[in-house]
Each structure stands twice: as C-alpha cells, then as structure tokens.
Amino acid sequence: MTASGTGFALAIDLCDEDATRRLAEDIALALRAGDVVALAGDLGAGKTTLARAILRTLADDPDLEVPSPTFTLVQDYPLRRFAVFHFDLYRIGSPEDLVEIGFDEACRSGAVLVEWPDKAGDLLPADALRVDLSEGAGPDGRRARLSAPAGRFSERLARSAAIRDFLAGAGWGGAARRYLQGDASTRAYERVRLGEAGRILMDQPAEADDEAGRSRVAALRAAKLAEDTRPFHAFALGLAACGFSVPEIHAHDPERGFMLIEDLGREVCIEGDPPAPVRERYRVAVEVLAALHGMDLPTVLPDGTGGTYAIPRLERRNLVAEVTILLDWGIPYLLGRPTTGEERESFLAVWEPLFDEILAGPATWCLRDYHSPNILWLPEREGLRRLGILDFQDAALGHPAYDVASLAQDARITVPAEIEAELLAHYVALRAAADPAFDAAAFRRAYMILAAQRSTRLVGQFVRLLRRDGKPGYMRHYPRLWEYLGRILGEEVLRPLKLWYDARVPEAARSGPGA
Numbered sequence: 001m002t003a004s005g006t007g008f009a010l011a012i013d014l015c016d017e018d019a020t021r022r023l024a025e026d027i028a029l030a031l032r033a034g035d036v037v038a039l040a041g042d043l044g045a046g047k048t049t050l051a052r053a054i055l056r057t058l059a060d061d062p063d064l065e066v067p068s069p070t071f072t073l074v075q076d077y078p079l080r081r082f083a084v085f086h087f088d089l090y091r092i093g094s095p096e097d098l099v100e101i102g103f104d105e106a107c108r109s110g111a112v113l114v115e116w117p118d119k120a121g122d123l124l125p126a127d128a129l130r131v132d133l134s135e136g137a138g139p140d141g142r143r144a145r146l147s148a149p150a151g152r153f154s155e156r157l158a159r160s161a162a163i164r165d166f167l168a169g170a171g172w173g174g175a176a177r178r179y180l181q182g183d184a185s186t187r188a189y190e191r192v193r194l195g196e197a198g199r200i201l202m203d204q205p206a207e208a209d210d211e212a213g214r215s216r217v218a219a220l221r222a223a224k225l226a227e228d229t230r231p232f233h234a235f236a237l238g239l240a241a242c243g244f245s246v247p248e249i250h251a252h253d254p255e256r257g258f259m260l261i262e263d264l265g266r267e268v269c270i271e272g273d274p275p276a277p278v279r280e281r282y283r284v285a286v287e288v289l290a291a292l293h294g295m296d297l298p299t300v301l302p303d304g305t306g307g308t309y310a311i312p313r314l315e316r317r318n319l320v321a322e323v324t325i326l327l328d329w330g331i332p333y334l335l336g337r338p339t340t341g342e343e344r345e346s347f348l349a350v351w352e353p354l355f356d357e358i359l360a361g362p363a364t365w366c367l368r369d370y371h372s373p374n375i376l377w378l379p380e381r382e383g384l385r386r387l388g389i390l391d392f393q394d395a396a397l398g399h400p401a402y403d404v405a406s407l408a409q410d411a412r413i414t415v416p417a418e419i420e421a422e423l424l425a426h427y428v429a430l431r432a433a434a435d436p437a438f439d440a441a442a443f444r445r446a447y448m449i450l451a452a453q454r455s456t457r458l459v460g461q462f463v464r465l466l467r468r469d470g471k472p473g474y475m476r477h478y479p480r481l482w483e484y485l486g487r488i489l490g491e492e493v494l495r496p497l498k499l500w501y502d503a504r505v506p507e508a509a510r511s512g513p514g515a
Contacts, residue, residue, distance in 0.1 A: 007147065008129075008154035010161060014142040018174065020046065023144060024053030025177040026164050027129070029190065030156040031058065031111045033082040036125050038117030041133035046142045047115045050131065051086055054113060058084060060178050069115075073101050076110075081179070083110030095121035127151045159205060166258040167192065170251035172199065191263065199250060202259040204229050223321065224312040224396045229259050232393035233304035236261075238365075242295060244288060245378055245388045254305050264388040267377045275413045279422075281377050282415075284387050285370075285407055286423045290430035291384055293364050293400040314366065314398040319355045320348065323453055325460030333463040334509050343504055350496045354449045358399050361446055366398030371410040401443055405451035409484045411458050411477050417487055448491045455481045475512075482510045 014020045027037060037054070039047040052066040059079055069075045069088040077084045085106035092098065098120055106112050107125055117124050129148040136143040148154040167173050172194050180189040180200065190201040206228065207217050220227050229252065239246045247261040269281035303309040327339040327347060369391045376388035404427055408420040415423075424447060431438045459481050462474040489498035 007149040007151070008157045008161075009148075010144075010146040010157075012144050012146075013136050014046070014144055015137065016140065020050060020142070021053050021176070022164065022174070024050055025057045026160045027131075027146075027157070028054045028057035029163070029177055029179060030153070030160040031084075032153075032156070033110050034108065035153050036107055036112040036114065036128035038124060038128045038130045039113060039115045039133065040117055040130060045133040045135075047133060048088075050133065050144075051113045051115065055084060055086065057178065058111075074103075074106070076106075085110055085112045087112065087114040089114060089116040089119040092119055095119065095123050098123050127153055129153060129157060159203070162256060163190075163201065163203060163258060166251070166253055166256065167201070167260070169253075170260050172251075172260065175199075177201070192260075198263040200247065200261050200263050202229065202232070202261060204257040204259075206257055222317075224314060224318055224394070226393040229254050229257055229393070230303045230305060230307070231309055231395070232259065234301040234309035235365075235392045235395050237304055238298070238301045239292075239389060239392065242292065242297075243385070244292070245381060245385045246392070247388075247390065249304060252304060264376045264378060264390070267379070268372065269375050269377050269387075270372050270413055275372070277372075277410070277413065277415055277419055278377075279419060281375075281387070282407065282419065282423060283426060284384065285375050286404065286427045287430060288384050288387050288389070289370070289400070289403050289407070290427050290434070294431065294434050295364075297365050299397065311365070312396045313363065314396050316355055316359060319358065319453065320351065322457040323351055323460075324348070325464060326456050328460065329463040329467065330460035331505070333467070334505060334512060336513060347500060347504075350500050351453075354453075354493070354497075358401075358446055358449055361399050361401075361442065363397045364400045366396050366400070366402050367392045368394045368396065368398075368402070368406070370403040370406045372413050375407075399446055399450060401446035402450045402454070405447055405454055409451050409455065409487075411455070411481060411484075414480055414483070420487075445493050448488050448493055451488055452485060452494055452497060455485050459485075479511060 012019075012023060014023060031037070031054075037051075039051060041047055048068045055066050055077060056062055056064045058081070059077065066086070067075060069086050070090060073088060073091065075086045077086070087101075087103065087106070089098070092101075098104070103112075103120070103123060114120065114124070117128070117130070127149055129146060132145045132147075134143045134145075135141070146157070148157055163177075164173065167175055167177075172192060175192040175194040178191045178193075180191045186207075187202065187204045190203070192199050192201050204226075217227060226232065233249055233252055233254075236246050236249055240248075245264070247264055249259060249261055251260040252258070269278055269285060270276060271278050299311050301309050301311065327344050331337075331339040331343065367389070370389075374389065374391040376390065378386050378388050404424065408415055408423040424444070428438075428440045428443060431443070432440055459478070462478055462481075465471040465474045485501070488494060489501065
C-alpha cells in the first residue's frame with residue numbers, strides 16, 4: 001500500500017471469499033456520500049461480487065439482496081447513513097446515455113459503485129477509486145489493484161487500510177468491520193468481530209500538519225479537550241482502579257490514533273419511543289457519580305504507554321468560551337443577524353458572578369460527556385459496576401455538578417422534570433450521608449448554573465455542527481435544550497440570565513428560523 005501526496009495505491013491477492021470480504025469492508029468503511037468506486041475487469045472477474053460485499057457491509061446485513069444491475073442499469077439502496085447507487089454500464093451505448101439514468105445526480109447525492117466504468121468516459125469523476133480485478137493464483141483467486149488520486153477519498157482509503165494493518169498487528173487482521181458511529185469530533189468507532197469475540201475500534205486521526213490542522217489543535221488545547229488517544233487510556237486505567245466499569249484496552253497505537261477496546265455491549269439505559277430514561281439505571285448512574293465525587297482522586301495518571309497524563313483543570317476562560325458559542329453561532333441562527341457588541345458585553349457580564357461561584361467550589365474528575373449515549377447497562381455485573389462508562393477522554397478537573405447536570409438534563413433524550421428532581425435529590429442525599437461537610441445548598445445552586453451553562457453552549461454548538469461541520473442531526477435535539485432552560489431559568493440564582501434571554505431571544509425565536 002502507498003498513500004502520499006500522489007494518492008492511494010494498493011495491490012492485493014484475493015485468494016478466497018474472506019479476502020474479498022475484508023477488502024470490501026476496508027473500502028466500505030472509507031466511503032462517504034459523493035465517493036465513486038469504479039470496478040473494472042473482464043466478465044467474471046468478480047466486480048459484482050465485490051460490489052455486493054461492499055453494499056452488505058454498508059447495510060450491516062449479510063443477507064441483503066443485491067441483484068446485478070446488468071439489465072436495470074442501476075440499483076439504488078437508501079441506507080441509513082447515505083444512499084448508494086450500483087451501476088452496470090455494460091449495455092449502454094455511449095457516455096451520453098448516463099444522463100438519462102441519473103448518473104450525475106447519483107454522484108452528487110450518494111456513494112456510487114460502477115461496473116464497466118470505462119464506458120462512462122469523461123463523466124467518471126476524476127477522484128474516483130479505481131479497482132482493477134483480474135485472475136489470480138488458484139482456480140478462484142483474484143488480483144485487485146486499487147488506485148485513487150490525492151484527495152479526501154484517498155486519505156480515507158489509506159486510513160481504512162491502516163486500520164486493517166493495526167488490527168492485524170493485534171491478532172485481529174481477519175476481523176469483520178462495521179461502522180458504529182462518529183461523534184461531534186473527528187473520532188469514529190467501528191464494531192469488529194472475530195468469530196464469537198467482539199471489540200470496538202476507536203479511530204482518532206491526528207490533525208493535519210497545516211495551518212487549519214494547527215488551528216484545530218490549538219482550539220482543542222484551549223478547550224481542554226483530548227488531542228490524541230492517550231487521555232482515554234489514562235482515564236480507562238484510572239476509573240477501573242476506582243472500581244468502575246470501563247472498556248479494557250486490548251491494543252493501542254497512540255502514534256496513529258488507533259485503539260482496540262472491550263465491547264461492553266448494546267444494552268443502554270433508555271427505552272421506549274421516543275426514548276426515555278429507565279429509572280433504575282439512571283439512579284445507578286447518579287450513584288456512580290456520587291461515589292466518584294466522594295473519592296480522593298489523583299491529578300496525574302499513568303497513560304498506559306509508559307508516560308503520565310496531567311489532568312487539565314477547567315478555568316474561567318473555558319467556561320466563558322463555551323457560552324460564547326451562543327453569541328457566535330446561536331444568535332445569528334436564531335435572529336438572522338450577528339450578535340451586537342452590547343448583547344455580547346451584557347451576556348458575559350451576567351455570567352461573570354455565576355462563574356465566580358463555580359470556580360470557588362470543589363473540583364473533581366469531570367467526565368464532561370456523561371449522558372445516555374455514553375452509559376451502558378451491564379446486568380451481569382453487580383453494584384455500581386452495572387453501569388458501563390464510555391467516552392471519557394475529555395475528562396478534566398471541574399465542578400462535580402457538571403456531570404450530574406449532563407445526566408439529569410440529557411441533551412439527547414428528554415428526562416422528565418420529576419426524574420430530574422429525583423436524580424438530583426438522590427445524589428445530594430448520598431453525598432450528604434457520606435460527608436457531613438457536604439454543602440447541599442451550594443451544590444444545588446452550582447447544578448442550576450452548570451445546567452444553564454451546558455444548554456446555552458449546546459444551543460450554539462449544535463448550530464455550529466450544522467453550519468460549519470455539515471452535521472445536521474444534532475438539530476433534532478434543539479427544542480429540548482430550550483425546554484431544559486425553561487425549567488431552571490426561574491431559579492433565583494439564574495434570574496439575571498432569564499432577563500437577558502427574555503429581552504434578547506424572545507420565545508417565538510427560540511425554535512429557529514421558519515419555526
């Protein structure tokens with residue numbers, strides 16, 4: 001395999017069905033809408049077989065019906081992440097015929113697999129991945145040569161091939177790969193299986209060594225967010241040492257940003273449609289926080305790679321920067337104009353004494369993403385270990401109320417007001433019973449402040465994910481953030497913030513443009 005400024009190239013022998021399946025997975029895991037895979041080769045070379053394996057990987061369905069489009073010319077597959085179009089151009093007369101069957105539109109709106117690509121002529125995108133298939137060793141053997149010019153697709157292909165190389169080094173080279181999820185960062189996850197065993201593959205690529213990449217690294221550093229995989233390993237070891245259920249690290253390549261970790265399963269802490277908290281499980285989740293926050297925790301951890309990790313501390317500038325996202329992204333989206341200088345000044349003035357109160361309070365391990373996507377239910381375990389914790393690489397030293405607010409005002413699902421009140425009361429009771437010096441009133445005030453701070457940040461951040469990062473899915477949670485703010489803005493400690501919102505962002509504007 002080669003991958004450089006000149007593009008991506010790979011030559012591989014497909015000696016059996018498993019080898020073809022692995023190649024199909026490696027291509028499929030790199031695919032995005034707008035990508036084109038050109039499958040070339042003689043009759044019987046295996047083009048449809050490879051296309052079928054790619055589609056079954058993308059659909060996560062080994063039995064997906066994938067007929068050859070020889071006579072229909074095109075088959076479309078409206079899959080969950082993006083649409084895929086499978087073309088067979090063997091029967092077309094000229095490249096102009098592609099217009100009639102929607103080839104251009106397919107290339108713009110989804111991913112495209114095209115057999116007999118040379119018949120497309122100049123209509124085939126220049127950045128397509130070309131896969132040339134030919135006879136190989138043995139009666140059923142095939143030889144595949146892959147090539148793609150320099151660009152985003154070739155970079156993703158090289159990354160996918162590097163993941164296969166990492167898995168091979170960990171003894172999992174033959175594993176089946178399936179996309180699991182991406183998140184609001186550059187991280188992505190796969191579920192991999194080898195026989196009956198399963199693992200999770202974490203992929204956190206380093207930022208590019210260019211001006212844009214260096215700018216993003218500086219932003220991560222300023223926000224006290226993980227720049228690589230080492231913080232995850234450090235907190236996995238630290239939380240496990242405290243007796244909590246976190247994924248075991250099976251293999252780690254910090255230089256390339258790959259981790260192979262324990263798969264804690266699929267049993268979540270929510271149920272129903274729309275999903276809602278399972279009371280018992282959320283109760284255990286808040287008990288985990290109460291236990292963690294009552295511990296004497298270190299500020300430096302071994303990082304699992306022979307070094308140490310000094311846990312960053314959340315400072316005033318972090319709290320200010322997070323709420324400022326509302327001014328930079330949320331207000332322009334909601335009101336259709338930039339934030340004024342007066343609005344900015346008065347908004348930050350409201351937060352100043354609130355942040356004084358938070359920064360004067362206690363600090364502990366603040367996991368920062370402790371909510372429904374990142375907690376699992378492990379019924380085979382006992383006590384607090386029934387709660388599996390994920391996605392803690394951005395943990396920092398901060399006020400303990402933040403994670404309680406993250407859980408009890410979960411941005412991804414609606415936590416009813418009565419359950420929120422129960423969780424907060426249960427946490428306070430546990431802390432007070434364990435520590436007579438625990439200040440319940442101060443904690444409740446901090447909870448309200450940080451719940452408001454979190455929802456305020458997300459009102460801006462979800463718009464930023466939509467408009468800057470092309471991730472519109474988060475906007476479905478937008479009304480929930482305003483519902484949560486409505487619950488707590490009546491608290492006396494938040495009265496100045498409520499007055500600011502009422503004056504600058506009237507309720508009619510809070511659903512967004514055109515609502």
